[in-house]
Amino acid sequence: MKIAIIGYSGAGKSTLSEKLSNYYSISKLHMDTLQFQSGWQDSDREWMLTEMKNFLTKHESWVVDGNYSWCYYEERMQEADQIIFLNFSPWTCLFRAFKRYLTYRGQVRESMAAGCPERFDWEFIRWILWDGRSKSTKERYKWVQETYPKKVIVLRSQKEIDHFLENLVHNKKNQRA
Template identity: 30%
Template sequence: MQRVLILGCPGSGKSTMARLLAARTGLPVIHLDRLYWRKGWVEQDKAVWQAQVAEVLAAPAWIIDGTYGGTLTQRLAAADAAILLDYPRWLCLVRALKRVLLGFGRARDDMADGCPERLSLSFLIYIWNFRREKRPRIADELRRFSGRVIVLRTSAEATRWLNSEDVQTTELPRVRA
């Protein structure tokens, strides 16, 4: 496991999982939010974004945190493992709200410079609709993916997996997304 994608709804804990997995494996972490957003929550130019993703994928090893459907196929083609944090939407919503309330107006280390924590109705709606609108495509992509797929449905499952004897080499059973 040298090229790992971490996918899931906002608020599922993708960035936290990436940091914890990096601590266990020594693999470098790439937060896609840092590449995608420009100061003031301005979206990156599409051509620049595509070039940045291609550059990241060319590296020999990484953990990439972020779902970003527009580059998912490309990222899965380069990955050898994908972790889906498949948590209930209410939990993702609560976590996202907690993150906003505790960090409102402050920068996060997994976010682009100049993009302080904020709250928007569109973001909350995105989280609420993620399971119905985004997850089916992710599940389809993961069914076609030839690498290892790890689906974690609870925080307890995630903790158990991260604390398993050998996260790097343990072959977990392939779970249908």
């Protein structure tokens, strides 16, 4: 099983990735752990491309969360058995990111690079509400949905994520019965 999780910042990609990795017992990669170095410095792109290629090559099954359109994006979408697009509203993403900040303030989440403590500043708020929702980003999400309609699952709320996860467990129980 290969799963690509894409979507807007604050939607819950890393949390869902963690749950699916545990459920299927497959390797996971949070792309933010590659994108950033200590102090929120951007990684060298060549290094990140090499690390991503190594991960995809090394693992037969995986879940990768993150967008980064320049980093084997089309290859990830093509290879994935399932593409989950978390298409939450900007305000929902902002609320979720703020809740995450309150939970992890001053700490480094497991899904983030070492030396990058949780933050919530105007730059990030602007990214969540506007900059991260550019026309090209929206077109890329549309392209994925049109190119891979049979393997894209669009989830628009926490309720839909919960329902999706419940169905996994329910279907697994039915397979054993």
